[in-house]
Amino acid sequence: MQKVAVIGAGTMGNGIAHTFAQSGIKVNLIDISQEALDKALATISKNLGRMVAKEKISEEDKNNTIANISTHTDMIAGVEGVGLVVEAATENLDLKLKIFKSMDEATSDDVILATNTSSISITQIAAVTGRPDKVIGMHFMNPVPIMKLVEIIRGYSTSDEVTNTIMELSKKLGKTPTEVNDYPGFVANRILMPMINEAIITLHEGVAGVEEIDTVMKLGMAHPMGPLQLADFIGLDVCLSILNVMYEGFGNPKYAPCPLLVNMVAASKMGIKSGEGFYSWGHGTKDLIVSNQFR
Secondary structure, three states: OOEEEEEOOOHHHHHHHHHHHHOOOEEEEEOOOHHHHHHHHHHHHHHHHHHHHOOOOOHHHHHHHHHOEEEEOOHHHHOOOOOEEEEOOOOOHHHHHHHHHHHHHHOOOOOEEEEOOOOOOHHHHHOOOOOHHHEEEEEEOOOOOOOOEEEEEEOOOOOHHHHHHHHHHHHHOOOEEEEEEOOOOOOHHHHHHHHHHHHHHHHHOOOOOHHHHHHHHHHHHOOOOOHHHHHHHHOHHHHHHHHHHHHHHHOOHHHOOOHHHHHHHHOOOOEHHHOEOOEEOOOOOOOOEEOHHHO
16 A cells, blocks of 8 residues: 545544554545645644654654645545545535545545544445445544554445455554444444433533533543543534434434534534533633533
8 A cells, every 4th residue: 555545634634644644655635625735734744743842753754754745635636546545524424425426436446445434334335336345444533643543344345355454554554453343333432422422411411510520530430531521522513423323323212412412513512623612622721611601
């Protein structure tokens, strides 16, 4: 795998591009927005700079990593000559289906098409292509350059050969790939999102406040951050989307999103990305300050 394409220059996309490039693989980073691409390169450079400062990599390693990344606003040109396409666009089914249909038409038949989706059916995505055996899920964890896990999700028709190829490639990236089957939420989010949703329900019902809920889970369950802080970090809109996929996919009311979460997303309170969620993030420090509405 000498060259890959990554579609989407957001948080996950730039992290995935960073990881491939640091492993010596050429990356075509694709986004319709040149501004998003420029921001992604700046983020990658900043993150690599932190690694240099901590003496985890050298300045030469940083420069080589950046040199391995080229940016493209033309999707068709961006996938030319690649052996793998990793889609990391917004968690929206219609958008992903459109991208995969385009990638199927634009790439040769031997190119593997992967999605970083956190919950959407690999089988459903694969169905719009003429190569369902070569469509697979590569669900990286955020922040991608640091987190070791990659959920490798097999669709109904994903071949053993493609699965083995992606498992081995993930190991070369320094990751720990874990193979799972294609059901709503896979493993990570099928377990994580109900916990986050229950924390929001606990807040909604007045059982405890934001800080109290997160403190119990951090100190009592040894979680590195509380579920409400984690929800802000993931993005409340993303949490809502994943819960809806599981609710619709299983038809089980235990996955129904809390009305508070629905209202917060409707009010554009998305967490870190909007500057406010369960906590306030626009105050310029790393201190956790609970949003005014929950004080």
